[in-house]
Amino acid sequence: MQVSDGPAGATARSGPGRATAVGRVLAPMVLTGRVKRRHLIGVAAGGALSATALAGCGLFDGDPEPAPPPDPLQTVLDEALALVAAYDRAVLAEPGLAKRLTPLAADHRTHAAELSRVIGQALPSGAPSASAPEGDAAESVAKLRKAEQAAQKTAAAACRVAPAERAGLTGSIAAARAAHAEALR
Amino acid sequence: MSAQLAAALAAEEAAIYAYGTLGVKLTGTGDRTEARAAEAVHRARRDVLITRLSALRASTAPAPAGYTLPFEVTDRATALKLAIQVEDGVAQAWRAALPVTTGADRATALNALVDAAVRATRWRRLGEVTPATMAWPGRA
Numbered sequence: 001m002q003v004s005d006g007p008a009g010a011t012a013r014s015g016p017g018r019a020t021a022v023g024r025v026l027a028p029m030v031l032t033g034r035v036k037r038r039h040l041i042g043v044a045a046g047g048a049l050s051a052t053a054l055a056g057c058g059l060f061d062g063d064p065e066p067a068p069p070p071d072p073l074q075t076v077l078d079e080a081l082a083l084v085a086a087y088d089r090a091v092l093a094e095p096g097l098a099k100r101l102t103p104l105a106a107d108h109r110t111h112a113a114e115l116s117r118v119i120g121q122a123l124p125s126g127a128p129s130a131s132a133p134e135g136d137a138a139e140s141v142a143k144l145r146k147a148e149q150a151a152q153k154t155a156a157a158a159c160r161v162a163p164a165e166r167a168g169l170t171g172s173i174a175a176a177r178a179a180h181a182e183a184l185r
Numbered sequence: 186m187s188a189q190l191a192a193a194l195a196a197e198e199a200a201i202y203a204y205g206t207l208g209v210k211l212t213g214t215g216d217r218t219e220a221r222a223a224e225a226v227h228r229a230r231r232d233v234l235i236t237r238l239s240a241l242r243a244s245t246a247p248a249p250a251g252y253t254l255p256f257e258v259t260d261r262a263t264a265l266k267l268a269i270q271v272e273d274g275v276a277q278a279w280r281a282a283l284p285v286t287t288g289a290d291r292a293t294a295l296n297a298l299v300d301a302a303v304r305a306t307r308w309r310r311l312g313e314v315t316p317a318t319m320a321w322p323g324r325a
Contacts, residue, residue: 103315103316103317103318104318106320107318107319107320110320110321111320152299156295156299159283159291159295160291160292160295164284164285165284167283167284167286167291168280168281168283168284168323168324171280171283171294171295171298171299171323172280172298172320172321172322172323172324174295174298174299175276175280175298175299175301175302175303175322175323176302176318176319176320176321176322178299178302178303179302179303179305179306179317179318179319179322180318181303182303182306182307182310183306183310183317183318
């Protein structure tokens, strides 16, 4: 009578070579499984230990410090940069406007540089957005004039409430923006 | 504050005198209307300042009877040049008042600075002076 065995049987009955072959098939899976679990358990334990060890350093104590409130001049700076970008786009779309618009853009660049120095914040270095303004040169100029008028109101408001050491700065910027609106008539 | 307001008053009075002189050298109707309007604004501001300084009990020197102009006004070009200088000077006087004023006084100073900067640009455009604007109106 023939008895058919499973792999174990085959292993038992096999010669050393065959047992080794099967052993090679089975053992890595088992061993790998064990090693992996041990490794994972080790990491988890170590991780848990690490977390516990770190907890005393204050890194995870309480809430992170709240960010300081933005400088009141931030809006004035943002508008100066937006105006620079708007002028650059207008000149790109209508190069014939360069003679008229470039000096005005230069004023805003000067403002932005001084404002960022006063606020203590570096200017962003990214390229201006690529969207070209719609409409012809006259419409472009009209839009810039409106932007100057709106920005003038912001700077004027900032001037009215500014501390003494910033009153001249904001007042000058408000006056410059008003003069720009005049120049764009 | 009183010192800066007194200086602004002096600048406004000088502007009134200057416009009276240069106005006659402007030929176009547009230019003349502009000069008359400017003079009226400076007169109104002068009156406000006199009242304010009086309320502050600050003494003010009387306006000079005449001024020595920085250059002779002989034609439209020199008339416009003087108008520009006058508005630049008024702007400087009012900008100096900003740090030492608050509330309504600062609002007055700011409005005056803005007005002077706008008029200076208007005169520069009429005189085809470029650039027509400056980065820091009122800065000496």
